[in-house]
Amino acid sequence: MNRISVIIPAKNEEEGLALILPRIREKLPDAEIIVVNDGSSDNTIKVCNQYATRVVTHPYSMGNGAAVKSGARAASGEILLFMDADGQHQPEDIRRLLERLDENYDMVVGARDSDSQSSIGRSYANKIYNRLASWMVGTRIDDLTSGFRAVRADKFRKFLHLLPNGFSYPTTITMSFFRAGHPVAYVPIVTGQREGKSHIRIVHDGVRFLLIIFKIGTLYAPLKLFFPVSLGFFLTGLFYYLYTFIQYQRFTNMSAFLFITSVLVFLIGLVSEQITALNFKDSEK
Numbered sequence: 238m239n240r241i242s243v244i245i246p247a248k249n250e251e252e253g254l255a256l257i258l259p260r261i262r263e264k265l266p267d268a269e270i271i272v273v274n275d276g277s278s279d280n281t282i283k284v285c286n287q288y289a290t291r292v293v294t295h296p297y298s299m300g301n302g303a304a305v306k307s308g309a310r311a312a313s314g315e316i317l318l319f320m321d322a323d324g325q326h327q328p329e330d331i332r333r334l335l336e337r338l339d340e341n342y343d344m345v346v347g348a349r350d351s352d353s354q355s356s357i358g359r360s361y362a363n364k365i366y367n368r369l370a371s372w373m374v375g376t377r378i379d380d381l382t383s384g385f386r387a388v389r390a391d392k393f394r395k396f397l398h399l400l401p402n403g404f405s406y407p408t409t410i411t412m413s414f415f416r417a418g419h420p421v422a423y424v425p426i427v428t429g430q431r432e433g434k435s436h437i438r439i440v441h442d443g444v445r446f447l448l449i450i451f452k453i454g455t456l457y458a459p460l461k462l463f464f465p466v467s468l469g470f471f472l473t474g475l476f477y478y479l480y481t482f483i484q485y486q487r488f489t490n491m492s493a494f495l496f497i498t499s500v501l502v503f504l505i506g507l508v509s510e511q512i513t514a515l516n517f518k519d520s521e522k
Contacts, residue, residue, distance in 0.1 A: 239315040239316045240267075240269065240314040240315055240316070241265060241267075241314045241315075241317075241335070242269040242271060242308075242314030242316070242317050242318065242390070243261055243265065243268050243269065243319075244273065244309065244312060244318065244319050244320075245257075245270070245272045245319075245320050246301050246305055246308065246319075247272050247274055247275060247304070247322035248274075248275040248276060248277050248281075248298055248301075248304075249277045249279045249281065250281060250322035250323055251277075251279045251280045251281050252324070253322045253323040253324035254272065254281060254285065254322050256324045257320070257322070257324055258270065258284070258285070258288040258290060259288060260328040260329075261320075261328045261331070262289070263328075264328045264332065265331065268314070269313060269314055270290045271290070271291045271308050271311055271312060272290050272291070272292050272293070273292075273293045273294075273307050273308045273311075274292055275295050275298050275300070275303070275304045276296065276297045276298035282294070291311075293308060295307065300401075300402035300403045302400050302402045302403050302406035302409075305400065305406050306400055306402075306406075309393060309394060309397060310394075315389065315390055316338065316387060316388070317387070317388050317389075317393055318331060318334070318335075318387045319387075320384070320385055321385065325428040326347065326385040326428060327426070330385070330424070331387075333424050333426075334347060334385075334387040334424055337422050337424055338387050338389075340422070341420065342422045343388065343392045343414065343420055343421065344387070344389070344392070344393075344410075344411075344414050344420075344421045344422075345386060345387045345388075345424055346379070346380060346383050346385070346386040346407075346421065346422070346423050347380070347383050347385035347386065347423075347425075347426040348380035348423040348424065348425055349380055349426060349427070350425060350426075363380070363381065366447070367379065367380065369447075370408070370411070370412055372461070373457075373458055374415035374416050374457070374458065375415075375458075376415050376421075378412075379423040380423065381407065381411055382407050383426075384406075385426065385428075386407070388410075392414070393410065395417075396409070396410055396417075399413055416456075416457030416458060417457070455509070457513055459506050459509035459513060460506045462506070463502055463503065463509065464503065467502040467503035467506065470496075470498045471495070471496065473495050474491075474492050474493075474495030474496045474499060477489070477492050478492040
């Protein structure tokens with residue numbers, strides 16, 4: 238049986254940890270539980286010591302993604318199970334993720350329903366992210382930002398260098414897995430109310446999530462971004478040419494500029510597509 242490492246990033250989450258750690262130990266008595274203390278100033282370490290939990294401590298707050306990477310590097314299990322420390326993820330759902338992982342998937346994600354979102358605004362934002370990311374990778378993504386997931390350690394560590402230090406690590410690892418051809422499954426879950434105060438800033442981190450989507454899209458599917466831009470320049474140039482031809486019976490410099498730009502953008506996307514093929518070399522090993 239594969240050894241399981243449960244990795245829980247935590248920053249001032251003593252209340253949530255006191256609730257979930259005994260429940261995790263009850264469900265997975267033989268699992269390695271790692272809490273990454275991301276510069277906490279509360280009793281996080283004290284709570285962890287009560288439940289025979291391994292603690293990896295950052296000297297200062299480095300971010301949720303950095304904590305995830307530290308936990309992945311320290312883990313000894315073949316299966317990595319990531320959970321939030323705020324009590325929203327239910328340990329009772331762990332078995333469902335692990336059972337689905339045994340069906341030849343490389344990653345299984347707990348997909349939240351609309352009632353599990355903390356606000357209406359965040360619910361709509363996540364729907365937009367999910368649809369945009371699905372278009373990028375060509376596969377339906379049910380929950381792009383869920384931090385509750387089980388994944389094979391050897392596959393996950395191949396993408397550590399891509400993961401940001403902030404809150405958008407689920408976005409990056411999800412899109413990376415899809416584009417690299419690793420099978421991903423979703424298991425419906427219902428999350429509870431978090432314990433303590435959220436560290437996510439809606440506007441700031443929302444913009445960062447969006448940038449991460451385009452970053453990974455450019456990294457793995459550049460033509461998905463470059464081709465629409467190229468097509469936009471081409472159609473603009475075409476319509477402008479038709480207008481100037483009908484009105485003045487001539488081909489203008491602006492039309493030529495738009496056509497040339499369209500070709501250049503397309504060629505850059507084409508070259509980028511060939512370059513990104515090199516990223517799949519290490520993913521196939």
